[in-house]
Amino acid sequence: MFKKGTDYRMYIWGDFHTHTNFSHGKSTVFENAAWAVQRGLCALAITDHGPASYWVGIGSVEKLRSIRREVERARRLFPGLTVYLGVEANIIDRDGTIDIPDSALKDLDLLLVGLHPRIRPRSWRSGLHLLLKNPFSRYRLSSRSKARLWNTEALLSAIERYPVDIITHPGYGFSVDTEALAKSAANAGTLLEVNAGHLKRTWRYVLKAARAGGVFVINSDAHRAERVGALNEAWRLARDLGLDERRIFNVAATGEEIRRRNAMIAARCRRKDSGKRILLGDIMPKN
Ligand SMILES: [Zn+2]
Numbered sequence: 001m002f003k004k005g006t007d008y009r010m011y012i013w014g015d016f017h018t019h020t021n022f023s024h025g026k027s028t029v030f031e032n033a034a035w036a037v038q039r040g041l042c043a044l045a046i047t048d049h050g051p052a053s054y055w056v057g058i059g060s061v062e063k064l065r066s067i068r069r070e071v072e073r074a075r076r077l078f079p080g081l082t083v084y085l086g087v088e089a090n091i092i093d094r095d096g097t098i099d100i101p102d103s104a105l106k107d108l109d110l111l112l113v114g115l116h117p118r119i120r121p122r123s124w125r126s127g128l129h130l131l132l133k134n135p136f137s138r139y140r141l142s143s144r145s146k147a148r149l150w151n152t153e154a155l156l157s158a159i160e161r162y163p164v165d166i167i168t169h170p171g172y173g174f175s176v177d178t179e180a181l182a183k184s185a186a187n188a189g190t191l192l193e194v195n196a197g198h199l200k201r202t203w204r205y206v207l208k209a210a211r212a213g214g215v216f217v218i219n220s221d222a223h224r225a226e227r228v229g230a231l232n233e234a235w236r237l238a239r240d241l242g243l244d245e246r247r248i249f250n251v252a253a254t255g256e257e258i259r260r261r262n263a264m265i266a267a268r269c270r271r272k273d274s275g276k277r278i279l280l281g282d283i284m285p286k287n
């Protein structure tokens, strides 16, 4: 699980969770890409909030087409950087339903899923949980365990139902059964995010998930271009926690390995046919 000694020649080659002004980010796709290049990254994902987010979402699924155009433009302008189109989808029900219809999923390169409080739920019951019960659950033990059950069930079902590449900021704001999530995610090929912005509040979760066999990706969750790829502090913290870099998707030692992983995502994007989709976690070396 943990590796003794760290290979400091390894470096972070991609940022797979960034926002733009298509949702509530401050910068454009172009600006995010320019900063990614500046920081020496080879891969960048544009992942704005799904349409169920109040005030901060993309508004409608159709907006993804406009973002795709910008992503393609950035790809042409920065040939050394592979820019992917993803979305940070919201869970809107206990059964794991997300706010992106199946018809739109195939047009995405990456699918990120997270639990967020201020969203348009699928039912009033889910709304009650996400908006009210969950935030207040910390005050009563019985409601805390009920909330945890709801959150865990929703995340596990989402992983089962959809080709989820990354669970965003797990453990942040929503209590979950970390062990169950880490195991299911690793089995499914889903990565758990080490969120650079929230790591100081979620490091205990990361430790627990690592012990349970979780596989990770370190992302900025940047809401302005200057934060894109600003991942060194989070990585240092992850190393201090003893996280094995071989279990972090976007950390690699050789250009060869980076090219291989990037090429596999790109190949997957081209082959959007039927059959089980290879997820980011499946691309990890199996040793
Ligand atoms: Zn989020």
Ligand SMILES: [Zn+2]
Binding pocket: 017, 019, 088, 168, 221
């Ligand atoms: Zn985000």
